[in-house]
Every structure is written in C-alpha cells, then in structure tokens.
Amino acid sequence: MMDIRRLQRVIVDALEDVKAQDIRVFNTTQLTSLFDRVIIASATSNRQSRALASRVAETVKDAGGEILAVEGEATGEWVLVDAADAVVHIMQPAIRDYYRLEEIWGDKPVRMKLGASRSTDKSLA
Secondary structure (H helix, E strand, C coil), X not given: CCCHHHHHHHXXXXXXXXXXXXXXXXXXXXXXXXXXXXXXXXXXXXXXXXXXXXXXHHHHHHCCCCCCEEECCCCCCEEEEECCCEEEEEECHHHHHHHCHHHHHCCCXXXXXXXXXXXXXXXXX
C-alpha cells in the first residue's frame, strides 16, 4: 500500500499535468474511516474532466497504487476517481460551486506545494 503523502503527491502532479484548476487537498482521517484524503479540482470542460480522471488513474497505477473505481466519465461534469486511500473529485466550476464539497470535507486542508516538479511555489488552502 502506498504512503498517503506519496499518493496525494502523485495525484496532484497528475492533475497539474493536465492543467486542473483550484486543486485542494483535505485530510479526512478524523471524519471517515473509508479514506484519508479528499482531493477536489476544477476542469474547464467535460473533455478535460475525462482527461484529468484518466491521467490520475494511469499515474496512480504506474506508481503502484490502486484504483477502485472511476465514475461520471459519461457526462464529464463531475468525475470521481476512487484511489482507495484518496478520493478525487474533478468538477466543472458550476457543479463545484453548487455542491460545495469543501464545506463537507474542508475541515483540515493539507498544505502542499503545487508544481513540485516545476519552478513555481504555490501552496494550497
């Protein structure tokens, strides 16, 4: 099983590779025993949502992680990637604004550097 910090880094890097917007990572360890992280990202189109989900699934598997399910690819408005210890929500901005998952899972934001493999140094939360 992959270390949670490594898993979240692999996921965030994959999201950044396909230009996801407004990536947020939340520690859900105290909220549920089902998974340790919720990662939320925005996509600008249905096509990008599907590309992001595909990239996350492929990258996690290549790194030795496990993908339990990918749901929502048919419409691409909200695609969920279940990577066992982390659940990734890739959402169109209007859907994200409507459901406001940050209000449910956002109690403990995880600070991480974005663009770790690049020269930019932005942090989350």
